[in-house]
Amino acid sequence: MPSNQGWKGLVAAAILAAAATKFFDSLHQSYKASRRRLSEETGKANGSSKANGKVHYDSELxxxxxxxxxxxxxxxxxxxxxxxxxxxxxxxxxxxxxxxxxxxxxxxxxxxxxxxxxxxxxxxxxxxxxxxxxxxxxxxxxxxxxxxxxxxxxxxxxxxxxxxxxxxxxxxxxxxxxxxxxxxxxxxxxxxxxxxxxxxxxxxxxxxxxxxxxxxxxxxxxxxxxxxxxxxxxxxxxxxxxxxxxxxxxxxxxxxxxxxxxxxxASLLPLPEDEFQRGKVDELSAIKDFRVRILPxxxxxxxxxxxxxxxxxxxxxxGYPMDPIEGKNRIKVYDGIYQSLAGQMTRIGMPDQRVPVALKDVGYICEEVFRGKSPLSGYSTRLTLSKWDPSLPVSIQNVVLMTKDEQKNHEERVLNGGENLVDVYSKETLEFVSKRLKEEEYYSQFR
Incomplete structure (x- = not known):
C-alpha cells in the first residue's frame, strides 16, 4: 500500500495529467475550428461569396x-x-x-x-x-x-x-x-x-x-x-x-x-560531334533554338x-537588415592578400617581420569583418591588408582591407610619412573603419 506521501504524489500526477489532457483537447478543438473556418472560406472562394467581383477571406485566419x-x-x-x-x-x-x-x-x-x-x-x-x-x-x-x-x-x-x-x-x-x-x-x-x-x-x-x-x-x-x-x-x-x-x-x-x-x-553532357550520331538536334527541343542537352x-x-x-x-x-558578403569564395586571393601584409611590414621597417596574422584569418578579415570590399572606397578588386594605426601593433584588430593603391597611399602618408589618420581620412571613413574593427572585437569572442 502506498504511504500518505505516495498517495499525494499519485493524486498530484493525476491532476496534472487531467489538466494537460484538457489543455491539448482545447488546443485540438481550436485547431479544428480554424480548419473548419478556413474550409468554409475556401468554399466561398470556389462558390458565390463575392462582393464587387472580389472574394473576401477572414483576415484573422x-x-x-x-x-x-x-x-x-x-x-x-x-x-x-x-x-x-x-x-x-x-x-x-x-x-x-x-x-x-x-x-x-x-x-x-x-x-x-x-x-x-x-x-x-x-x-x-x-x-x-x-x-x-x-x-x-x-x-x-x-x-x-x-x-x-x-x-x-x-x-x-x-x-x-x-x-x-x-x-x-x-x-x-x-x-x-x-x-x-x-x-x-x-x-x-x-x-x-x-x-x-x-x-x-x-x-x-x-x-x-x-x-x-x-x-x-x-x-x-x-x-x-x-x-x-x-x-x-x-x-x-x-x-x-x-x-x-x-x-x-x-x-x-x-x-x-x-x-x-x-x-x-558532374559536368554538362556533351553532344556527339559527328552529325550523323547527333541526329537532328532541333527536333529534341520544345521550341526552336531552345536547350537540347540534358543537364545533370x-x-x-x-x-x-x-x-x-x-x-x-x-x-x-x-527592410529586414541585410549585409551581404561579396565574393566570399575568393579563396585563391587570400594568400596574395596575406603576402601583401608581409611585404608592407618589410617596407615600413618593422624589426620583427613575422606576420602576426595567420593565413587562416585572412578570409575571416576580408569577408566577415570588411564584407569583401575596402571600407575606404567600397572597391572589391586588387585587395590588400594594411596596418591601420601606426601607434598600435599589427593584429586582426589593427589591419584594414584596402586596394593596392590605397595601401601605397596609406604607407606613404601615415605609416612612413607620419601624418595623423584624422588628417588623411574623412570623419565618415574613420567612423566606418572604427565600426568594422569594433564589430571584429565583438565577434572575436565567439571564434
Whole structure:
C-alpha cells in the first residue's frame, strides 16, 4: 500500500495529467475550428461569396496562418509584402520554389510565366508537381497547388513563352499599366534570359536572376551579389559578356554558385560531334533554338537557389537588415592578400617581420569583418591588408582591407610619412573603419 506521501504524489500526477489532457483537447478543438473556418472560406472562394467581383477571406485566419512571419518581420514589413506585385518568369525547379515560398510568406499578388509542361524528369526538383501533373502546364500546376495553401493570393498563371516580341504585354499586362515591383528571372535559356534582363534594366524594374544550378552540389558556395561579382559559373560568365555588349555592365542582382568544377563531379553532357550520331538536334527541343542537352541536376540545388531568391526578396522588401558578403569564395586571393601584409611590414621597417596574422584569418578579415570590399572606397578588386594605426601593433584588430593603391597611399602618408589618420581620412571613413574593427572585437569572442 502506498504511504500518505505516495498517495499525494499519485493524486498530484493525476491532476496534472487531467489538466494537460484538457489543455491539448482545447488546443485540438481550436485547431479544428480554424480548419473548419478556413474550409468554409475556401468554399466561398470556389462558390458565390463575392462582393464587387472580389472574394473576401477572414483576415484573422490569414494572420493565424502567417503568424510566424508577423512575429519575425513585424506589422509594417508584412504590409509591405502584401502590397507587392511580383512577376516570376520560369516555373521550373528554381521558379516553382520562388513562387511557392513567396505565396506562403504573405505575398498577395504574383504572376508566373512559363510555356513548359511538367515532365517525369521535373519531379526530382519541382516544388509541388506530382505524377498526376505530368503533361500539364507548369504554371497551372503551381496555381492549383497554391490555391490549396493561400486561397487569398491572386496567382496569375500565364502559359506562354516570354520573348522580346511579347515582353511588354506579359510584364505589364494587357493594359500596359500593371508594373511589377520585382521581376524574378528563372529562365534556363541564355538568349531569352539576356533579353529579359535587358528589358527590365531598360525599364527600371528591380530584378533578381538565377544563374546555373546544374552540375552544382555544394550549398555553402551559393552567393547573392551583382552579376559582376560572379565566379566559377559559366552561365553567369556568358550572360555578363552578352549584357556588356548591350551596354549593361552592372546593376543585375543574381544568385549563383561559386563551386569549382572537379573531374569527380558532374559536368554538362556533351553532344556527339559527328552529325550523323547527333541526329537532328532541333527536333529534341520544345521550341526552336531552345536547350537540347540534358543537364545533370541534383534535385535539391534548384530548390536551394529558389529559397535563396525568395528569402532575399522577402528581406529586401520588408527592410529586414541585410549585409551581404561579396565574393566570399575568393579563396585563391587570400594568400596574395596575406603576402601583401608581409611585404608592407618589410617596407615600413618593422624589426620583427613575422606576420602576426595567420593565413587562416585572412578570409575571416576580408569577408566577415570588411564584407569583401575596402571600407575606404567600397572597391572589391586588387585587395590588400594594411596596418591601420601606426601607434598600435599589427593584429586582426589593427589591419584594414584596402586596394593596392590605397595601401601605397596609406604607407606613404601615415605609416612612413607620419601624418595623423584624422588628417588623411574623412570623419565618415574613420567612423566606418572604427565600426568594422569594433564589430571584429565583438565577434572575436565567439571564434
Amino acid at each position: 490569414i494572420r493565424e496562418q502567417l503568424a510566424r512571419n508577423y512575429a519575425f518581420l513585424g506589422e509594417e514589413a508584412m504590409q509591405s509584402l502584401k502590397n507587392q506585385y511580383i512577376v516570376v518568369v520560369g516555373a521550373g525547379g528554381v521558379g516553382s520554389w520562388v513562387v511557392t515560398m513567396l505565396v506562403r510568406s504573405g505575398i498577395y499578388k504574383i504572376k508566373v510565366i512559363d510555356f513548359d509542361q511538367v515532365s517525369l524528369s521535373s519531379l526530382n526538383r519541382h516544388s509541388c508537381a506530382t505524377l498526376k501533373d505530368v503533361g500539364t502546364s507548369k504554371v497551372n500546376c503551381l496555381k492549383d497547388h497554391l490555391r490549396e495553401i493561400a486561397p487569398w493570393c491572386e496567382v496569375v498563371a500565364v502559359n506562354e513563352l516570354w520573348n522580346k516580341e511579347n515582353a511588354g504585354r506579359l510584364i505589364y499586362g494587357e493594359d500596359g499599366e500593371d508594373k511589377p515591383t520585382f521581376v524574378v528571372d528563372c529562365i534556363d535559356n541564355i538568349d531569352t534570359k539576356v533579353d529579359l534582363l535587358e528589358f527590365v534594366y531598360q525599364n527600371d524594374i528591380p530584378v533578381i536572376s538565377s544563374m546555373g544550378a546544374a552540375t552544382k552540389s555544394d550549398p555553402t558556395r551559393i552567393n547573392v551579389g551583382d552579376l559582376t561579382t560572379t565566379e566559377e559559373d559559366p552561365l553567369a560568365r556568358t550572360v555578363r559578356r552578352r549584357l556588356k555588349q548591350r551596354g549593361i555592365t552592372k546593376g543585375i542582382t543574381v544568385v549563383f554558385s561559386a563551386e569549382k568544377p572537379d573531374p569527380r563531379k 541536376v541534383l534535385g535539391t540545388m534548384p530548390g536551394v537557389f529558389g529559397l535563396t531568391i525568395a528569402t532575399w526578396l522577402i528581406t529586401k522588401i520588408s
